[in-house]
Amino acid sequence: MADYTSSASFWFEAILLSSILVAVFAFLGIIFTRRMGLLDFPGSAPHKTHSVPVPIAGGMALVGALLISGWIFETYRDPAVMATLGGGLIVFIFGLWDDIRGMSPVVKLMGQVLAAVVLIRLGVSIKIFHSPEFFISGHGLLFSGLNFIATILWVVGLTNAFNFVDSMDGLALGLGGMAAAFFMVVTLDSGQIDLSRISALLLGVCIGLYFFNSSPAHLFLGDSGAQSLGFVLASLGIAFHPLDVNQASSWFVPIMLLAVPIFDTTLVVFSRLRRRKAVYKASIDHTYHRLLSMGLSSSRAVLLMQLTALFLGCLAFLVLPYSPLLSNTVFVSVVIAGFILLLLLDDRKRWG
Numbered sequence: 538m539a540d541y542t543s544s545a546s547f548w549f550e551a552i553l554l555s556s557i558l559v560a561v562f563a564f565l566g567i568i569f570t571r572r573m574g575l576l577d578f579p580g581s582a583p584h585k586t587h588s589v590p591v592p593i594a595g596g597m598a599l600v601g602a603l604l605i606s607g608w609i610f611e612t613y614r615d616p617a618v619m620a621t622l623g624g625g626l627i628v629f630i631f632g633l634w635d636d637i638r639g640m641s642p643v644v645k646l647m648g649q650v651l652a653a654v655v656l657i658r659l660g661v662s663i664k665i666f667h668s669p670e671f672f673i674s675g676h677g678l679l680f681s682g683l684n685f686i687a688t689i690l691w692v693v694g695l696t697n698a699f700n701f702v703d704s705m706d707g708l709a710l711g712l713g714g715m716a717a718a719f720f721m722v723v724t725l726d727s728g729q730i731d732l733s734r735i736s737a738l739l740l741g742v743c744i745g746l747y748f749f750n751s752s753p754a755h756l757f758l759g760d761s762g763a764q765s766l767g768f769v770l771a772s773l774g775i776a777f778h779p780l781d782v783n784q785a786s787s788w789f790v791p792i793m794l795l796a797v798p799i800f801d802t803t804l805v806v807f808s809r810l811r812r813r814k815a816v817y818k819a820s821i822d823h824t825y826h827r828l829l830s831m832g833l834s835s836s837r838a839v840l841l842m843q844l845t846a847l848f849l850g851c852l853a854f855l856v857l858p859y860s861p862l863l864s865n866t867v868f869v870s871v872v873i874a875g876f877i878l879l880l881l882l883d884d885r886k887r888w889g
Contacts, residue, residue, distance in 0.1 A: 548721065548737045551610055555741030559602035563749045566594030567756055575637060577757050591754055593636045596761025598749075599742055600629045603769070606738045615731030620659030621772035627652035628696060628768045632761035642817040645760075646693070652768060653692040661776050662688040670784035692771045698798035699767030700760055701805055704823040705835065706752035709798075711843045713766045714743030716794050719850045720773045723790075727780045736773060739766075752835065770795060785861035789868045793853035797846040800824065800875055808883045827882045 570576065570592040577591045604622065612618045631648030634640055656662070665671050665687070666680040674680065703709035721736035743766075749755045758766070774791030792799065801824040809816050828838035849871065856864040 548725075548733070551606070551734060551737040552741035552744065554609065555602055555606040555738040556745035558606055559598050559742045559745035560748065562598035562601045563594060563746060563756060566598045567592045567749075569597075570594045570756075577759070592756045593759035593761075594756040595746055595750060595758035596629060596633060596636065596763075596765060598756070599746060599758070599762045600625070600765055602742050602745070603735075603738060606741070607735055610734050610738065612731045612735045612738070615729075615735075616659065617661050617729075617772075617776040618731050618735050620656050620661040621735070621769055621776070623659060624652040624656040624692075624772065625765050625768050627655060629761050629765045632759065632764045636759040636761050649693045649696050649764070649768075650689060652696075653689045656692060656772060656775075657685065657688055661772055663691060663775055665784065665788050668784040671788065672785060688775065691775065692768065694802070695771035695774075695795060695798065696764045696767040698795070698802040699770070700763040701823065702798040702801045702825075703758055703763040704801075705825045705839055706754040707747055707750050708825060708839050708842065709758060709763050709766060710743045710747045710750050711839065712795075712797055712846050713770060714740050714747065715843065715846050715850065716770050717743060717773075719794050719854070720770075720777060723779065723854065724773075724777055727778060729777065732773065732776055735769075739769060739773075767798070779857065782857050783861055786859060786864040787857055789865070790853045790857065793849045793868065793871065794846075796849045796871070796875070797824075797842050800879070803875075804879050804882060807879060811883070824882065 575593050577593055579589065603625075607613060607618065607622065613622075628649060631640065631645060631652075635645060663684050666674055666683040667676060668674050673683075699709050699713065702712065717736050717740040721733050721740055724730075724736055725733040746756075746758075746762075750758065771791075774795065777791065779787050779790070804824055804827075805822060806816050808822055809820075814820070824842060825838050828841060829835065833841065852867065852871070856867045859867075
């Protein structure tokens, strides 16, 4: 295997194997969860529009296939991959328990923070405030604390963002697969071979699961699947270090790669706080639902969100070689456009 790991065929082999492996896990998981009674029943929450009980088997298939394919392709040699999968297992266990028995938001949050702390302890954390190229940087307890807080917020935020955006069949997996594809290419370019491998495997897992999760879904990701997907992508965003690029021009790349789930979470939190509603309760006020209310069909709403993610991902790497001033101007412009879109989608006349 080591003789051809730099060839394109190796990456296609990784994608193919993990997609086949997750399909097998998904098929077996559907049978297993049906027998266990681990099903998502119609009408159990306001945003659930499916008409028949659907197995919550996506998390088990995703994590199982990623762990086994990662072992086959020897990605565990990289400490960052080990930290990612170790923390991801914690998120998966808490999420699976929530799928089976239910769990309070506080306990779920504690599990996510625990996973983020494990990730940090194993060496994967944001270090941007220690970089002399960044706008605010230095050494000492203050800047170490800023790095720690930023890592916790990023990891916990993205973990929940993918859980939030999983509001329609195939949406979270489509966004996750697209981000994984970007990470596969850019980590290969930066010489982070094992990170590129795990990204390729994650891409294959998303492709294989998409067949089962696309509308009408034969399985749901559940909290265990959506949160695990978000955690792994958040970890990859931290571990990725572009070569020969000014830190001040590259710090926002992971944010733009995962901008659609981030936007959806921001919209939901802003909207619910604005109306004094509980942030953690499920409802039909996500970006997807708002696009439907504007007249888009279900398939076009999903496609629009995925195309937006593709556009922003391309834009993020397009501006990497630019000067810090120009690249950050582009990023700020994207943020402003996103804020304007948020206000338009949260129109009080339409949503109360």
